[in-house]
Amino acid sequence: MNPAPEVHVTPAVIRLEIPAVAEWVAVARLAVSAVASRSHFSVDEIEDIKLAVAESCTNAIQHGAGGQIEIVCEASSDRLQVTVRDRGTGPLLGSVKKEEDRITETGRTEELGVFLIRALMDSVEYTSDPRSGTQLVMTKHVGN
Amino acid sequence: MDIKVSVRESDSDAYVVDLTGEIDVYTSPKVKDAITELIDQAHYHLVINLEKVRYIDSTGLGVLIGGLKRVREHGGSVNLVCTNPQIKKIFDITGLVKIFGIFDDEQSAMKALA
Numbered sequence: 360m361n362p363a364p365e366v367h368v369t370p371a372v373i374r375l376e377i378p379a380v381a382e383w384v385a386v387a388r389l390a391v392s393a394v395a396s397r398s399h400f401s402v403d404e405i406e407d408i409k410l411a412v413a414e415s416c417t418n419a420i421q422h423g424a425g426g427q428i429e430i431v432c433e434a435s436s437d438r439l440q441v442t443v444r445d446r447g448t449g450p451l452l453g454s455v456k457k458e459e460d461r462i463t464e465t466g467r468t469e470e471l472g473v474f475l476i477r478a479l480m481d482s483v484e485y486t487s488d489p490r491s492g493t494q495l496v497m498t499k500h501v502g503n
Numbered sequence: 504m505d506i507k508v509s510v511r512e513s514d515s516d517a518y519v520v521d522l523t524g525e526i527d528v529y530t531s532p533k534v535k536d537a538i539t540e541l542i543d544q545a546h547y548h549l550v551i552n553l554e555k556v557r558y559i560d561s562t563g564l565g566v567l568i569g570g571l572k573r574v575r576e577h578g579g580s581v582n583l584v585c586t587n588p589q590i591k592k593i594f595d596i597t598g599l600v601k602i603f604g605i606f607d608d609e610q611s612a613m614k615a616l617a
Binding site for chain 1: 525527528529558560561562564565588589592593596597
């Protein structure tokens with residue numbers, strides 16, 4: 360049987376805003392997983408993206424200043440870049456490298472979300488500014 | 504999106520918490536309440552069945568870790584039932600496989616309770 364022809368995905372930008380409250384995180388993760396499914400990601404990769412986006416939104420809620428969370432997806436056939444912006448100062452990023460030790464030794468889980476984002480996505484970049492808030496840009500490539 | 508939580512007593516005096524749905528920042532307080540109530544009633548040997556859980560995030564993991572810490576203070580334990588590869592992967596990459604007993608079926612999880 361011949362493999363299914365690869366469908367070209369027109370590069371697209373999709374923007375979504377949700378209130379920075381817990382009950383809307385599910386909407387964000389499902390919307391982004393729908394965008395990811397338009398690219399050529401596997402089911403497992405889509406699940407990774409879904410969790411990373413949810414963790415980003417959860418961080419924005421826990422460390423943000425309320426208001427809205429902006430989620431921007433830039434999708435193409437072979438990659439998805441997701442930017443999550445909020446008005447807060449962001450989590451303490453310098454302390455998440457040894458998250459596994461932190462969890463098992465002390466039981467602390469507050470930065471577990473950031474650890475998961477880093478583990479599940481191919482690249483993650485945070486910028487935080489007291490005036491403009493926190494921006495997280497994360498990228499995943501198909502088949503990586 | 505919601506989580507259904509039900510609690511039952513097993514034959515061996517342990518308690519089983521059956522979870523169905525998605526555990527995230529919105530639904531995890533409901534799971535925490537159920538586990539906290541059991542521990543407050545001095546039930547320290549728990550099996551948490553994640554067989555019907557489709558999704559879990561760090562807040563859900565945090566609730567499970569919190570429960571484990573509390574029961575261990577009383578010489579208890581928490582074992583998990585989980586076969587979903589995506590959820591097992593989350594326990595794996597976070598290193599939580601080292602602190603939880605994770606089993607493919609409830610009978611094995613029950614048998615392994617300390």
